[in-house]
Amino acid sequence: MAMVSGAKRRRGLEGEEEEEDEERLDRISRLPDGVLGDIVALLPTNDGARTQVLSSRWRHIWRSAPLNIDLDINPDYPLGANNVTEIVISRILSSHQGPCRRFSIPEHYLHYRGLPVTSLDGWLESPALDRLQELEFHYGRPRLSKLALPLPPPPASVHRFSSTLRAVSFGGCGFTDGNNASGLHFPVLNQLSLSDVRFLESSLRALLSACPVLQSLLLMGSIGFPRVQIASQTLRSIGVRSSCGPMNLQLQHLIIEDAPCLERLLCFDCFCKGITISVISAPELLVLGPRSPRLQFGTTVFQGSGLVSLKMVMHSVKVLSLSEERLSLDVVIGYMKCFPYLERLYIQTKMAGEKNVWCRKYRNLIGTLDIRLKKIVLAGYRGNTSHVNFAKFFVLNARMLESMRLELCIAKPSPSNAWIDKQYRLLQTKNKASRDMQLDFASDYGLYLTYSFFRPEQVHDLSTADPFP
Amino acid sequence: MAAAADSSGDGGTSSGEKTIVLVSSDNSARFEVREAAALLSQTVRRMIDEAGADASGDGITLPDVDAKTLAKVLEYCNKHAPASSSSSAAEAAPPAEGEEDLERFDREFVRVDMGTLYSLVTAASYLKIEGLLNLTCQTIADMIKGKTPEQIRKTLGITSEFTPEEEDEVRRENAWAF
Numbered sequence: 001m002a003m004v005s006g007a008k009r010r011r012g013l014e015g016e017e018e019e020e021d022e023e024r025l026d027r028i029s030r031l032p033d034g035v036l037g038d039i040v041a042l043l044p045t046n047d048g049a050r051t052q053v054l055s056s057r058w059r060h061i062w063r064s065a066p067l068n069i070d071l072d073i074n075p076d077y078p079l080g081a082n083n084v085t086e087i088v089i090s091r092i093l094s095s096h097q098g099p100c101r102r103f104s105i106p107e108h109y110l111h112y113r114g115l116p117v118t119s120l121d122g123w124l125e126s127p128a129l130d131r132l133q134e135l136e137f138h139y140g141r142p143r144l145s146k147l148a149l150p151l152p153p154p155p156a157s158v159h160r161f162s163s164t165l166r167a168v169s170f171g172g173c174g175f176t177d178g179n180n181a182s183g184l185h186f187p188v189l190n191q192l193s194l195s196d197v198r199f200l201e202s203s204l205r206a207l208l209s210a211c212p213v214l215q216s217l218l219l220m221g222s223i224g225f226p227r228v229q230i231a232s233q234t235l236r237s238i239g240v241r242s243s244c245g246p247m248n249l250q251l252q253h254l255i256i257e258d259a260p261c262l263e264r265l266l267c268f269d270c271f272c273k274g275i276t277i278s279v280i281s282a283p284e285l286l287v288l289g290p291r292s293p294r295l296q297f298g299t300t301v302f303q304g305s306g307l308v309s310l311k312m313v314m315h316s317v318k319v320l321s322l323s324e325e326r327l328s329l330d331v332v333i334g335y336m337k338c339f340p341y342l343e344r345l346y347i348q349t350k351m352a353g354e355k356n357v358w359c360r361k362y363r364n365l366i367g368t369l370d371i372r373l374k375k376i377v378l379a380g381y382r383g384n385t386s387h388v389n390f391a392k393f394f395v396l397n398a399r400m401l402e403s404m405r406l407e408l409c410i411a412k413p414s415p416s417n418a419w420i421d422k423q424y425r426l427l428q429t430k431n432k433a434s435r436d437m438q439l440d441f442a443s444d445y446g447l448y449l450t451y452s453f454f455r456p457e458q459v460h461d462l463s464t465a466d467p468f469p
Numbered sequence: 470m471a472a473a474a475d476s477s478g479d480g481g482t483s484s485g486e487k488t489i490v491l492v493s494s495d496n497s498a499r500f501e502v503r504e505a506a507a508l509l510s511q512t513v514r515r516m517i518d519e520a521g522a523d524a525s526g527d528g529i530t531l532p533d534v535d536a537k538t539l540a541k542v543l544e545y546c547n548k549h550a551p552a553s554s555s556s557s558a559a560e561a562a563p564p565a566e567g568e569e570d571l572e573r574f575d576r577e578f579v580r581v582d583m584g585t586l587y588s589l590v591t592a593a594s595y596l597k598i599e600g601l602l603n604l605t606c607q608t609i610a611d612m613i614k615g616k617t618p619e620q621i622r623k624t625l626g627i628t629s630e631f632t633p634e635e636e637d638e639v640r641r642e643n644a645w646a647f
Contacts, residue, residue, distance in 0.1 A: 026626050046646045056631060466568070
């Protein structure tokens with residue numbers, strides 16, 4: 001013990017008082033069990049289990065705190081879940097005292113371990129998982145040669161958690177009974193993700209009806225039929241993402257028939273495929289994006305990102321994200337005409353971009369269009385003529401703009417001060433329309449809008465109104 | 470200056486909004502705060518309910534929170550309190566425009582030395598302020614993630630009384646995690 005305190009003094013940790021005051025050593029262990037349990041419960045399984053060895057005080061905390069079986073292998077944490085074999089999972093489940101809040105198996109786990117899908121049922125039967133609140137599993141995507149075969153059904157034991165599940169992610173299974181004949185019912189479910197699952201058309205609608213308080217829905221990968229129609233009195237957020245696979249099984253058309261609470265609609269489309277989105281009624285829609293080849297709001301149509309027909313205007317949309325390979329001011333102005341109250345604009349671009357010459361073209365427009373934008377983030381900025389013209393339009397005309405952040409194209413080396421100064425000159429920041437506007441350059445991407453960087457939290461985390469940084 | 474309309478004896482701001490006086494454990498500091506901010510603490514809420522008609526102008530003493538920590542806790546409460554002090558509004562979410570601001574505030578708020586962080590998590594637990602407890606627990610959890618036990622002990626100042634044999638036993642039992 002003396003060695004530990006000596007080491008602390010040599011290392012000069014933050015907090016002078018702590019180093020000198022003996023009484024403050026190991027204050028954390030004096031916190032009540034409940035609080036230590038709260039901290040440990042926030043850790044992934046491996047980290048949580050390792051806390052047992054910190055001291056005798058900590059030894060029993062992990063065992064009695066709410067358990068997280070979370071095997072998601074996160075590359076940020078090198079001490080990952082590689083050693084968590086099926087035997088270990090069984091042992092944790094049989095020895096743990098506390099309630100298990102979350103059980104999450106990543107996509108490849110069962111497949112790489114050569115485990116049959118029935119292993120999952122075995123674990124889910126464990127009494128340690130009584131009252132489970134979050135379940136996430138993925139049987140794995142079927143190989144191309146086996147695509148014609150039906151997918152295994154979801155584990156039968158999922159019914160055990162009907163009354164407690166708040167979030168569930170089904171992966172790689174098939175709901176082959178029409179109209180939810182297996183009687184799934186989730187009275188407190190808020191979040192539902194369907195990843196590479198297969199449905200009969202009637203099953204999806206029936207499943208959604210079986211979730212009376214559902215708030216967020218994420219559809220990733222094949223569904224089994226090309227059209228999905230959503231009518232929900234409770235859904236606040238919907239996300240879709242296509243994945244590689246045969247076109248006849250892919251979702252091609254998402255129709256929002258009636259969604260009075262819908263605030264967020266996100267579509268992460270694979271560039272080569274396409275999901276058409278038609279919104280018939282979603283009066284509270286706030287956040288939209290970033291990519292879909294054809295977008296309809298009633299009779300207003302965006303096709304290939306260009307505004308084709310403007311009949312209906314959406315007043316509620318305040319946040320728009322766009323993934324545009326070639327940056328085009330025409331396209332963005334089309335969106336702004338449809339969403340006159342737009343406040344935040346997030347754009348991810350990749351290539352050199354359109355010419356974006358605007359002075360003459362939009363001279364009349366500038367007088368009539370009230371640009372209410374407050375925040376603009378442009379990722380993939382190159383500082384070339386195209387991008388400068390684009391950004392300059394907003395610098396000079398967006399009277400309420402508070403912040404513009406230009407995230408530099410990754411291919412560029414770190415910019416010199418001279419380059420940045422030149423940019424400020426080119427963008428004519430001295431003539432900015434909004435007195436309080438701040439213009440910043442960032443050399444790292446904070447904004448990830450592309451298909452491959454999509455994260456489920458962008459759909460499910462409703463704690464903030466704006467899911468983008 | 471209009472006095473508060475109720476007769477409980479608590480003070481009022483010049484706008485007539487109800488305030489509550491909170492006193493630190495050593496009686497060295499008294500803080501007058503908006504009711505909405507004070508009610509973020511379930512413990513304070515309970516104390517007020519229990520005090521009821523007997524509430525005097527002396528304020529509520531919090532025996533387990535010292536002055537320095539209480540000041541910092543109230544900084545959090547004032548920032549996170551809803552605009553209105555009615556009890557139903559206390560559960561309503563803050564406006565969207567304030568969210569980024571709150572996130573930035575929270576991030577800066579927990580940039581403190583370990584001693585202060587422990588005082589905050591202890592106070593948040595005692596006062597039952599959910600948001601602050603989550604924030605401080607998550608901050609500490611983030612310090613633990615991905616570290617070896619030796620690194621964790623150094624960062625958090627934990628002393629281990631395990632004998633080498635005992636520590637080996639725990640490691641063996643949980644070999645998969647190491």
